[in-house]
Amino acid sequence: MPNVRLSDVAQHAGVSTKTVSNVVHGYVHVRESTRAKVQRAIDELGYRPNLRGRNLATGRTGMIALAFPDLRIPYFAELAHVLSRAAGERGYRLLLEESGDAPDVERAMLSAQEAGVVDGVLLQPSWLNSTEIAQHRRGVPVVLLGESAAPLTLDHVRIDNIAAAAQVVEHLAALGRRRIAFLCAEESAPSETSRQRLIGYQQGLEHCGLPVDASLIVTGRVADAHSAARALGAALDDGMAPDAVFCRDDLVALGALRALGERGLRVPEDVAVTGWDDSTLASAVRPSLTCVRADEAELARRALDLLIERIEGFDGLGRHEFVAHSLVVRESAPRPAV
Amino acid sequence: MPNVRLSDVAQHAGVSTKTVSNVVHGYVHVRESTRAKVQRAIDELGYRPNLRGRNLATGRTGMIALAFPDLRIPYFAELAHVLSRAAGERGYRLLLEESGDAPDVERAMLSAQEAGVVDGVLLQPSWLNSTEIAQHRRGVPVVLLGESAAPLTLDHVRIDNIAAAAQVVEHLAALGRRRIAFLCAEESAPSETSRQRLIGYQQGLEHCGLPVDASLIVTGRVADAHSAARALGAALDDGMAPDAVFCRDDLVALGALRALGERGLRVPEDVAVTGWDDSTLASAVRPSLTCVRADEAELARRALDLLIERIEGFDGLGRHEFVAHSLVVRESAPRPAV
DNA sequence: CTGAAAGCGCTTACAG
DNA sequence: CTGAAAGCGCTTACAG
Numbered sequence: 226m227p228n229v230r231l232s233d234v235a236q237h238a239g240v241s242t243k244t245v246s247n248v249v250h251g252y253v254h255v256r257e258s259t260r261a262k263v264q265r266a267i268d269e270l271g272y273r274p275n276l277r278g279r280n281l282a283t284g285r286t287g288m289i290a291l292a293f294p295d296l297r298i299p300y301f302a303e304l305a306h307v308l309s310r311a312a313g314e315r316g317y318r319l320l321l322e323e324s325g326d327a328p329d330v331e332r333a334m335l336s337a338q339e340a341g342v343v344d345g346v347l348l349q350p351s352w353l354n355s356t357e358i359a360q361h362r363r364g365v366p367v368v369l370l371g372e373s374a375a376p377l378t379l380d381h382v383r384i385d386n387i388a389a390a391a392q393v394v395e396h397l398a399a400l401g402r403r404r405i406a407f408l409c410a411e412e413s414a415p416s417e418t419s420r421q422r423l424i425g426y427q428q429g430l431e432h433c434g435l436p437v438d439a440s441l442i443v444t445g446r447v448a449d450a451h452s453a454a455r456a457l458g459a460a461l462d463d464g465m466a467p468d469a470v471f472c473r474d475d476l477v478a479l480g481a482l483r484a485l486g487e488r489g490l491r492v493p494e495d496v497a498v499t500g501w502d503d504s505t506l507a508s509a510v511r512p513s514l515t516c517v518r519a520d521e522a523e524l525a526r527r528a529l530d531l532l533i534e535r536i537e538g539f540d541g542l543g544r545h546e547f548v549a550h551s552l553v554v555r556e557s558a559p560r561p562a563v
Numbered sequence: 564m565p566n567v568r569l570s571d572v573a574q575h576a577g578v579s580t581k582t583v584s585n586v587v588h589g590y591v592h593v594r595e596s597t598r599a600k601v602q603r604a605i606d607e608l609g610y611r612p613n614l615r616g617r618n619l620a621t622g623r624t625g626m627i628a629l630a631f632p633d634l635r636i637p638y639f640a641e642l643a644h645v646l647s648r649a650a651g652e653r654g655y656r657l658l659l660e661e662s663g664d665a666p667d668v669e670r671a672m673l674s675a676q677e678a679g680v681v682d683g684v685l686l687q688p689s690w691l692n693s694t695e696i697a698q699h700r701r702g703v704p705v706v707l708l709g710e711s712a713a714p715l716t717l718d719h720v721r722i723d724n725i726a727a728a729a730q731v732v733e734h735l736a737a738l739g740r741r742r743i744a745f746l747c748a749e750e751s752a753p754s755e756t757s758r759q760r761l762i763g764y765q766q767g768l769e770h771c772g773l774p775v776d777a778s779l780i781v782t783g784r785v786a787d788a789h790s791a792a793r794a795l796g797a798a799l800d801d802g803m804a805p806d807a808v809f810c811r812d813d814l815v816a817l818g819a820l821r822a823l824g825e826r827g828l829r830v831p832e833d834v835a836v837t838g839w840d841d842s843t844l845a846s847a848v849r850p851s852l853t854c855v856r857a858d859e860a861e862l863a864r865r866a867l868d869l870l871i872e873r874i875e876g877f878d879g880l881g882r883h884e885f886v887a888h889s890l891v892v893r894e895s896a897p898r899p900a901v
Numbered sequence: 902c903t904g905a906a907a908g909c910g911c912t913t914a915c916a917g
Numbered sequence: 918c919t920g921a922a923a924g925c926g927c928t929t930a931c932a933g
Contacts, residue, residue, distance in 0.1 A: 230910055241920045246912065254918060276679035277619045278910030281925050297843055302640035309661060321659050323647060341614035450847035479847040486849050505635055506844050509788035509817040511824050568926055579904045584928065592902060616926030619909045
């Protein structure tokens with residue numbers, strides 16, 4: 226029943242649709258008496274603008290798609306939370322899209338598929354490489370998030386993973402740790418994320434004068450506590466004896482806590498552990514996790530600013546930006562005694 | 564540049580827009596030669612239908628809003644994941660909306676605000692009571708999720724919290740536990756969720772012949788590990804000596820693990836702990852959590868079926884459905900020895 | 902099997 | 918300050 230159209234209001238108030246539109250949009254140059262008359266008509270009829278009509282007429286939907294692998298990974302849930310809030314402040318709403326294990330979804334996000342349903346897309350790729358991303362681009366404004374290599378033509382916002390990883394190692398070294406394991410890199414075809422964290426890990430070791438020992442690199446499934454626990458457990462049973470474990474992400478760190486605990490190793494006394502992401506669980510678990518934390522608020526702000534500039538017509542080369550990160554020190558790898 | 568319209572294709576192919584539309588929709592009664600001709604024009608021009616135009620013409624958007632308090636609460640992230648997948652299978656996409664600490668968002672979701680941007684809404688209310696929900700209803704099809712009391716006029720899908728809570732208590736009792744604490748109910752104005760779990764808790768105790776002891780009920784902030792740890796910690800320091808802690812949700816259970824651990828109490832030997840939701844962290848944490856798990860796949864299926872029936876015109880009374888739940892037994896409250 | 906035309910509900914130059 | 922009219926890109930009875 227509330228199928229009142231703009232034209233109904235116009236007729237009821239005895240004005241043109243243009244005038245009603247002016248009132249609805251709070252346009253200033255409307256005579257007060259006209260405004261009142263129109264407003265009354267709006268109230269009496271219970272008029273509410275139909276967004277579809279508006280979208281068609283303006284060519285905008287007010288929606289931005291956010292695409293990443295999996296909402297169940299705590300970091301992504303938090304990212305979505307922060308971005309959704311920031312988008313709201315800018316008058317946009319977020320449409321979530323999980324790419325899961327389907328490269329197709331990432332391709333679809335980049336193609337014109339999305340044209341008409343969203344004004345732009347924020348994509349954290351996990352399957353597509355730089356070349357593919359550059360090729361599949363077609364129409365919709367896009368900003369890339371995360372560590373994957375980005376083509377020069379697209380905007381890209383991320384934290385400096387290499388520097389952050391080196392910082393983690395330096396923190397562990399300052400704690401007196403000498404045998405710092407890395408848990409875990411993918412078995413084959415390590416992701417760009419793992420690759421960068423490994424580079425930083427190595428830089429950190431070298432910077433601290435520690436030997437780089439390939440036998441301390443454990444491989445396994447990423448972002449999965451159980452598989453990480455198994456992988457680390459197997460390595461420990463095999464004789465690896467680290468005094469610290471640099472974990473690729475918080476979920477992996479949870480797995481490390483389990484593998485260590487089950488073998489009677491105390492964290493941090495015997496083995497220090499670090500995570501990455503600072504998801505809710507990092508502070509909730511015991512021992513709480515020392516970990517790298519991206520400045521998500523800044524990340525959200527920058528990513529949206531860049532995307533909105535594109536939506537509004539900017540067409541220059543890709544901007545590649547870093548946002549701040551920090552090392553959150555907690556129980557699993559405490560601050561060194563002074 | 565890819566601003567090719569349906570009419571461009573029609574002109575290029577020398578047919579009417581209707582015919583192009585027929586081809587685009589795979590309508591069967593199109594002569595093969597015509598179809599080929601049109602398809603060629605589509606390919607040559609790189610035509611892609613504009614969703615906005617279609618939406619305006621059909622009155623559908625193919626989108627469903629999902630509104631709940633906070634994406635950072637693991638249960639909701641998992642719910643969104645499951646629903647998003649299920650919606651995709653039915654040809655719909657999910658628009659996420661966090662109500663956070665704003666009752667307004669819940670009201671907005673129920674009102675016609677959403678009309679035009681989504682075809683229907685799935686709402687897990689946390690602020691609005693049944694009366695308010697019933698009143699604010701205006702136009703958009705709605706299905707309610709979760710424990711809050713639902714008006715008779717609206718569809719509602721949930722698990723039987725009372726039965727599930729009683730089951731948890733019975734499990735703990737079977738383990739020989741006699742002093743089962745409840746962590747935690749809100750300080751004031753307990754949510755309907757807490758209320759129902761408390762009712763079930765009490766029913767379980769009575770069913771097992773255990774005394775109901777109000778001093779074993781701890782209050783505190785819900786879904787927050789730290790505040791739960793503090794609340795339980797204070798109670799323990801105050802002399803409360805439970806041999807089991809029934810936690811309202813997984814995050815609270817994490818807090819319980821901390822409070823107990825810090826006081827040298829072993830889980831489950833000294834104190835058993837149970838969670839609720841079976842979020843990723845429940846199985847990842849050590850000790851892993853015994854907890855209640857809703858059959859989320861069924862929940863998603865039913866909620867969407869009901870909503871889509873409404874979208875397609877069903878206008879009957881509210882359907883109120885339960886979906887299955889189970890008790891997942893893990894380390895924090897293991898299966899009783901036989 | 903296909904076309905011409907109206908309509909979905911808004912916005913927006915262009916006049917006045 | 919306000920109006921008449923075209924247009925956004927599709928769909929869909931209605932004819933034929």
